[in-house]
Amino acid sequence: MAYRSTDRVKARLSASRQRIVTAALEIMAQHGYAGCSVAAVAERAGIATGSVYSHFPTKADLFAEVFRIASQREVDAVSRAAGLEGTMAARITAVIETFAGRALQSPRLAYALLAEPVDPAVDAERLVFRRAYAHIIAGYVADGIARGELPAQDPDLTATALVGAFAEAMVGPLAAGVAGPDTIPNLIAFAHRALGVSP
Amino acid sequence: MAYRSTDRVKARLSASRQRIVTAALEIMAQHGYAGCSVAAVAERAGIATGSVYSHFPTKADLFAEVFRIASQREVDAVSRAAGLEGTMAARITAVIETFAGRALQSPRLAYALLAEPVDPAVDAERLVFRRAYAHIIAGYVADGIARGELPAQDPDLTATALVGAFAEAMVGPLAAGVAGPDTIPNLIAFAHRALGVSP
DNA sequence: ACAAGAATTGAACCACTATTCAATCCTTCG
DNA sequence: CGAAGGATTGAATAGTGGTTCAATTCTTGT
Incomplete structure (x- = not known):
C-alpha cells in the first residue's frame, strides 16, 4: 500500500x-x-x-447540479427579499422585483434556467426549480389567507399559476434584452389582483 | 419535353x-x-x-409546420368557445375550460406543444403559438376594459401572464396524466381575480 | 529513490440520427 | 412503344458531441 x-x-x-x-x-x-x-x-x-x-458520471449529471445551484441562488435571493416584508402585498412586490431584476441582470442565464431547450434530464431539474419558487409563494399565500389579507383560494394553484405568469412575462423581455419600464409594475399589479390583496 | x-x-x-x-x-x-x-x-x-x-427541406421545417397546424387547432377551438360568450367572466371561463379540457384529452400532445424540449427552430414556433393565445386574450381584455367590466391594465401583459399561468398550471397535471377535480375551477377563479372582473 | 497506485490527458471512439444520392420505378407524351 | 424526366427508395454518408481508455504524469509511503 x-x-x-x-x-x-x-x-x-x-x-x-x-x-x-x-x-x-x-x-x-x-x-x-x-x-x-x-x-x-x-x-x-x-x-x-x-x-x-x-x-x-455524465454531462446530464453535471448540468443537473449546475441548474440546482443556480436555481437555489435565485430562490434564496427571492426568499430573502420577500422575508423582509410584512404584508402580502409587499412580499409579492419583493418577489417580483427580485426575480425580474435578477433575470434582467443576467438575461442569458435567466433564459437558460427558465425556457431554453435542454436535455430532458436537465429539464427535470428545471421543474424542481419552478416548484421551489411555487413552494415559497404558496407559503406566503397560505399565510396571507390565515391572516385575512387574502380571500380563500388554493395556495398551491395560485402559486404555480403566478410562477408561470412571472416566467412567461419575462421570456419576451429576456429575448429582447430589455423590458419596457412598465413591465415590472404591471406584473406587480397583476399579481396583486390575482392574489386578491385588498387595495 | x-x-x-x-x-x-x-x-x-x-x-x-x-x-x-x-x-x-x-x-x-x-x-x-x-x-x-x-x-x-x-x-x-x-x-x-x-x-x-x-x-x-429539413426536419425542423416539417415540425415547424406540424406545430403551426396543431397550435392553430387549439387556438381556434379556444377562440370559438370564447367567442360564443358575452361577458368577460364567461369568456375567460370558456378559454380555460377549452384549453385545459383539450389538453387533458391529449396530454402527450399538449405536453409536446407546451413544454417538451424540442429543436430550437421548432421552439420558435411554440412562441408563436403562445403569442397567438395571448393575442386573443389581450383582445378580450381590451374589450373588457372598454366596456367597463375590467379595471385599467395593460392588456398585453395581462394576457401574456395568463397564458403563462395556464400553461404552468397544466404542466403538472399533464405529467401526472390527470388533474385534480378542482384544478380547472381554481384556475378560473385565479384568472377572474387577476383580470379584476367584478364578482 | 522507487514501486504502487491514483489522477489526468486528449485523441480516438461510438451512438445517434438527420441528410444525401445512385439506382430504380413511374408517369407522360410523341 | 420508347425516350425523357420526375418521383421514390433505402442503404450509405456525415456531422455532432458525449464518452472512453491506453498512455502519461503526479502522489504517496517505504
Missing part, C-alpha cells in the same frame, strides 16, 4: 470539481446551455475534456 | 405531404416529440425515409 489519497489531494479534487461547475455556470451566463459542450466547459475550467468524467 | 407533372400526380404529392404531417402529429400525440425521428414519421406515413425530403 504505497498510496492513499491525502487531504491535500482531496482539496485539489474538490477545487477542480468546483471549477468545473463555475465554468459551466459562466458559459451558461454567456452563451446559454447551447454553448455548454463538455469540451468548452473543460477548457474554461483549465482541465482536459476527459477529466470532467472523473467528477461527474 | 416528354413529361410534365399532371394534376393527378400533384394530387398524389399533396396527399403524400399531408400524410407525412398527419403521421408526425399522430406520433407526437402518442410518443411526444422525442418519438418523432424522421424514420418513424416516414414509416407511419408509409413512405421511405428519404421521401420526406422531397416535401420538406
Whole structure:
C-alpha cells in the first residue's frame, strides 16, 4: 500500500470539481446551455475534456447540479427579499422585483434556467426549480389567507399559476434584452389582483 | 419535353405531404416529440425515409409546420368557445375550460406543444403559438376594459401572464396524466381575480 | 529513490440520427 | 412503344458531441 489519497489531494479534487461547475455556470451566463459542450466547459475550467468524467458520471449529471445551484441562488435571493416584508402585498412586490431584476441582470442565464431547450434530464431539474419558487409563494399565500389579507383560494394553484405568469412575462423581455419600464409594475399589479390583496 | 407533372400526380404529392404531417402529429400525440425521428414519421406515413425530403427541406421545417397546424387547432377551438360568450367572466371561463379540457384529452400532445424540449427552430414556433393565445386574450381584455367590466391594465401583459399561468398550471397535471377535480375551477377563479372582473 | 497506485490527458471512439444520392420505378407524351 | 424526366427508395454518408481508455504524469509511503 504505497498510496492513499491525502487531504491535500482531496482539496485539489474538490477545487477542480468546483471549477468545473463555475465554468459551466459562466458559459451558461454567456452563451446559454447551447454553448455548454463538455469540451468548452473543460477548457474554461483549465482541465482536459476527459477529466470532467472523473467528477461527474455524465454531462446530464453535471448540468443537473449546475441548474440546482443556480436555481437555489435565485430562490434564496427571492426568499430573502420577500422575508423582509410584512404584508402580502409587499412580499409579492419583493418577489417580483427580485426575480425580474435578477433575470434582467443576467438575461442569458435567466433564459437558460427558465425556457431554453435542454436535455430532458436537465429539464427535470428545471421543474424542481419552478416548484421551489411555487413552494415559497404558496407559503406566503397560505399565510396571507390565515391572516385575512387574502380571500380563500388554493395556495398551491395560485402559486404555480403566478410562477408561470412571472416566467412567461419575462421570456419576451429576456429575448429582447430589455423590458419596457412598465413591465415590472404591471406584473406587480397583476399579481396583486390575482392574489386578491385588498387595495 | 416528354413529361410534365399532371394534376393527378400533384394530387398524389399533396396527399403524400399531408400524410407525412398527419403521421408526425399522430406520433407526437402518442410518443411526444422525442418519438418523432424522421424514420418513424416516414414509416407511419408509409413512405421511405428519404421521401420526406422531397416535401420538406429539413426536419425542423416539417415540425415547424406540424406545430403551426396543431397550435392553430387549439387556438381556434379556444377562440370559438370564447367567442360564443358575452361577458368577460364567461369568456375567460370558456378559454380555460377549452384549453385545459383539450389538453387533458391529449396530454402527450399538449405536453409536446407546451413544454417538451424540442429543436430550437421548432421552439420558435411554440412562441408563436403562445403569442397567438395571448393575442386573443389581450383582445378580450381590451374589450373588457372598454366596456367597463375590467379595471385599467395593460392588456398585453395581462394576457401574456395568463397564458403563462395556464400553461404552468397544466404542466403538472399533464405529467401526472390527470388533474385534480378542482384544478380547472381554481384556475378560473385565479384568472377572474387577476383580470379584476367584478364578482 | 522507487514501486504502487491514483489522477489526468486528449485523441480516438461510438451512438445517434438527420441528410444525401445512385439506382430504380413511374408517369407522360410523341 | 420508347425516350425523357420526375418521383421514390433505402442503404450509405456525415456531422455532432458525449464518452472512453491506453498512455502519461503526479502522489504517496517505504
